[in-house]
Amino acid sequence: MFSRRKVLVVEDNELNRSLLCQILDSNYDVLEAENGEEALKKLKQYGEGISLILLDIVMPVMDGYTFLSIMKADPSYSFIPVIVTTQNDGESDEVAALSHGATDFVAKPYKPQIILHRVASIINLRETAAMINQIQYDQLTGLYSKAFFYQRVKEILLRNPDRKYDIICSDVENFKLINDVFGIPAGDRLLRGIADMYKTRVNNIGICGRLNSDRFACLLEHNNIYTNELFSEISTEVNNFLEVRNIVMKWGIYYIEDISVSVEQMCDRALLAAHSIKGQYGKYFAVYDDKLRNELLKDQAITDSMEDALAKEQFLVYLQPKYRIKDENLVGAEALVRWIHPELGFQPPDKFIPLFEKNGFITKLDQYVWDKTCALIKEWDDRGFTPISVSVNVSRADIYNADLADILIKIINKYGLAPSRLHLEITESAYTENPKQIIDTVTHLRELGFIIEMDDFGSGYSSLNMLNEMPIDILKLDMKFIQNETAKPNSQGILQFIIDLARWMHVSVVAEGVETKDQLSRLSEIGCDYVQGYYFARPLPKLEFEKLLSADSRKDAESELDDVCEILTELPVLLIADEDKTYCENIRKALRGSYQIVDTNNSTETFGYLEDHPNTAGLVVSLTLPHDDGFKIINFIQSEKQYWNLPVIASSAANADLESRALDSGADDYIAKPHNMDSLLKRVQRSVRDAAAQRKIRELQETAYKDHLTGLLNRHGLENAVRSLNKKDLPAAVFIFDLDDLNNHNDECGHRAGDQELTQFSMILRACTSEKDLLARIGGDEFVIVATQTSAEGIEKLGHEICTASNNKCIKNEYTWSCSAGAAVMEELDIFSDVLEKADQALLQAKKENRGSCCFWKEG
Structure with a gap:
């Protein structure tokens, strides 16, 4: 059932390499390399089949640091954990190894017990995470998950190089609005209906998967019969899934001509085609063509120059002044980024920010802006300007960075600033994507002393429940929302309600995009706190903004916003x-x-x-x-x-x-x-x-490792749990149980009744075993128990006890099925599959000779 894992030992000293191989050989298949260059060849040969690398630093031809840099830059191998080995036990070497991407660090001379402990621990953590990430099917729809769909498409294209294929992707317009209006259960029904439509139409002629949320994809052999009528018919079919009749779907098609293009890019191009017809009534599909390709080329030109632009500081921080309404004093600013390209000139943010958010460069740009902003605040403090706080944008990608808090703390410490001087703006729409993770992250940042602003409130699909759960200090109203609402009579708008709600939540309100005196007056009347917009000033470069600061430095700098900024919280x-x-x-x-x-x-x-x-x-x-x-x-x-x-x-x-x-x-x-x-x-x-990662893994294991009907372990969960056993758990008894004639019971009474009996049998297993024992359902009516620290007498007693308890249960319910069992003893940890096979043979013997009993496997 279990294959030995491969460990690559990279060491130029033959004696040390031989010693490491000898230590590892009993538990692993060991590969050897004399230097970094040879190790890269082994990586290409065995790929992700390598579970861990033990790497020396000082080697000829290619040293360990160079090897690490090359390996970690290649996504095909970057996930493989690396333990660095070195002769020097110094702290500087350890820190250097960890900063180059090593997972752990051990010093020579080697201590076998410590080597084996660390190797086993790191491999187990990596494999557990990998197993979770490789779940093949989307739980809601039953289609392939995104990752597995990509993998299957790649396999099909490689196996059939002479065939032509198409990628077709679909997107539901305003799906979040459907969830908001009709509820999440209705949205889920719609998604399941779309999935069923894909299954029915694609059937055996292709494969399909769910990419995310409302986006689906399928791979079909190429044909030229795509018509607007076909997709219109499918759209009508989709509208029948819910009572509503205004669901709009758009499809994009990508003809696969170059299989070297990644499957993810293929789907992106198909979705780009679908996006190009968004809002066009009566047009249901589009094909990725030269026009879209040219747009991609423009995006690629921006992508090719972005790193160089950052290195040469072509990105500049502009400052949008923020004013207090009651006295119209300058109290802060929002940092905005502008790109002054040496050839193309001024580049508006809407041309590069969405692209950077998509390709991930936004995290580097954000950190650059954060650093430049803190440097400006420090400079202004040193020059004696009135102390102000500045808001910076935190992108969705930043939120998912586990090091976000550390990065921000490092930057403010670099300039000797309090966290409250830096306001973190997070868009309202970001909260709707993964509310729990974002709330947890933002709560931690707030605890560290940063001020949290919800940006663009009113531009997304707000709900009072969501707003109540958000850990925020300031609410920023979206510019278009302000312009629309201030144009309405007081009795018809909801601005007053929002202001009152903010008061109840003890948060301040900033209105963006204020352009007229009438808008400012209206906001003042209803009690808004702060404004920013062209009525006072456009976003300004550094020198122009400093003129405002200089003029304002003679005014009273104390304000309500500054009071908010002085919130003191304890560090972890x-x-x-x-x-x-x-x-x-x-x-x-x-x-x-x-x-x-x-x-x-x-x-x-x-x-x-x-x-x-x-x-x-x-x-x-x-x-x-x-x-x-x-x-x-x-x-x-x-x-x-x-x-x-x-x-x-x-x-x-x-x-x-x-x-x-x-x-x-x-x-x-x-x-x-x-x-x-x-x-x-x-x-x-x-x-x-690591503790946070383990916690998330445990949460995922509740789903990935548990049988949904009985709550016991499933087959994957059992395999993982057996790996976690150690010698003190031996000897262990391995039982395999089978519920006799359950299929007949299902036929007579229905599967629901059968499910009830499976659930009740799992309760019998729990009642007869201890918490330290492993309980699993590995098939329809097959169950396994691994009872640890069990004597021969205990094994026989437990087997008969469970069979008797189960059979008595059958008699009371007047059912005809019974429980048979086979058992075998496990005295070594790495022979579980063999012991399970012996228990299975004993089960067959019990069924032949004495159904409803437990048979014990013996040699011969």
């Missing part, structure tokens, strides 16, 4: 359990601005603090605390489920035995004293990120 807490007070104080000084440090010096104090503060961000625990308290703390964390997401870093003077013991006990990392604080900060941040 890092708990240090250590007997050395000087060491704790050094950490407090070094990590100021990143973490709030709390220190304890024994297990009792530590347990008490954690009980009162369960949301502590991380724990650094000394292994040399008196009375072995360091290990008591680690064991406590492992035993209490509520603390499983708390990352633990063990510390002591360099001691291989203590390190090995700590890692085996469940510590996430180990750092030897003395060490520099940059290394500790990196380890803490990495451990916190």
